[in-house]
Amino acid sequence: MSDHTIKATSRNVEGKGASRRLRRSASIPAIVYGGNAEPQPIQLDHEKIWLAQQNEWFYSSILNLDIDGQVQSVLLRDMQRHPFKQIIMHLDFQRVNANETLRAKVPLHFLNQDTSPAGRSAEVVVTHELNEVEVTCLPRDLPEFIEVDLSALKVGDIVHLSQLKLPAGVEIPELKLGKEHDVAVVIAKHGRVEAAASDEGAAEDDQQ
Numbered sequence: 001m002s003d004h005t006i007k008a009t010s011r012n013v014e015g016k017g018a019s020r021r022l023r024r025s026a027s028i029p030a031i032v033y034g035g036n037a038e039p040q041p042i043q044l045d046h047e048k049i050w051l052a053q054q055n056e057w058f059y060s061s062i063l064n065l066d067i068d069g070q071v072q073s074v075l076l077r078d079m080q081r082h083p084f085k086q087i088i089m090h091l092d093f094q095r096v097n098a099n100e101t102l103r104a105k106v107p108l109h110f111l112n113q114d115t116s117p118a119g120r121s122a123e124v125v126v127t128h129e130l131n132e133v134e135v136t137c138l139p140r141d142l143p144e145f146i147e148v149d150l151s152a153l154k155v156g157d158i159v160h161l162s163q164l165k166l167p168a169g170v171e172i173p174e175l176k177l178g179k180e181h182d183v184a185v186v187i188a189k190h191g192r193v194e195a196a197a198s199d200e201g202a203a204e205d206d207q208q
Contacts, residue, residue: 004057005064005071006049008042028088032065032074035095042067049088053079060106060132061144062096073139075104096139103173105132106143108164108185112151118188124155125191129184133161133172141169150186159186 008030011022022029026046033039042065052058058076065074078092096102108131118124133146146164153159162175162182174181 003064004052004061005066006044006052007066008044008068010068011041011043023087023089028091030091030093032067032072032093032095035097037095040067044091046088049091050086053088056107057144060104060142062139062142063093065093073098075102098139100138101136102139102142103134103136104142105134107132107145108148109145110148110150110186112149113153116150116152117154118157119150119153121155123191125189126150126153127187127189129187130161133164133185134174135166135170136173137170141167143167143170148185153186153188155188155190157186157188158184161185 011029022043023046027043028046028049030042030044031039032042063074063076065072073096074093075096076091077094078090080089080091081087082089108128110128113119113126118126135142135146146166148159148164150159160182161172161184164172164185166172174183
């Protein structure tokens with residue numbers, strides 16, 4: 001697990017007016033909650049966070065939140081953005097207990113698709129049904145991403161949730177809910193079949 005440190009400063013003044021003043025000074029109002037401590041209002045440097053949030057790890061990794069020199073382990077739980085400006089309006093962080101199982105969404109990294117039998121065929125359409133998956137694990141076991149090796153993928157193949165290779169200590173809670181929750185992650189379809197189905201649908205619409 002990589003070391004990702006985010007620096008922050010505590011703040012005492014709350015409310016919409018105080019938050020607006022923070023944003024005008026290129027800072028982001030935020031809150032840290034959870035664990036055995038009270039929620040703590042903080043502020044962060046907008047430019048540094050804007051750069052950090054362009055990285056995948058910002059959303060799926062345990063962050064070391066340095067508040068006035070005191071470091072807490074946290075996960076990003078919510079980010080509010082301005083509807084059209086490149087401005088982060090607010091952040092929510094949840095404290096993480098090293099000895100308690102957590103639930104988090106982890107991105108999927110698809111490998112070797114272009115060199116697979118399906119990927120090399122111009123007649124095959126490969127779709128990624130999921131780009132992330134929710135997992136449960138201890139904080140120390142949380143992966144930044146999960147690799148999905150598609151080197152053997154061929155037309156007609158479906159990669160299901162249960163086929164993902166998970167790191168030690170990591171589970172997918174969805175799979176405990178029954179076989180119907182073992183959803184498709186990747187599907188390799190024949191493009192001509194898909195096109196023919198679309199043409200048939202269009203023809204039926206014309207006849208109605």
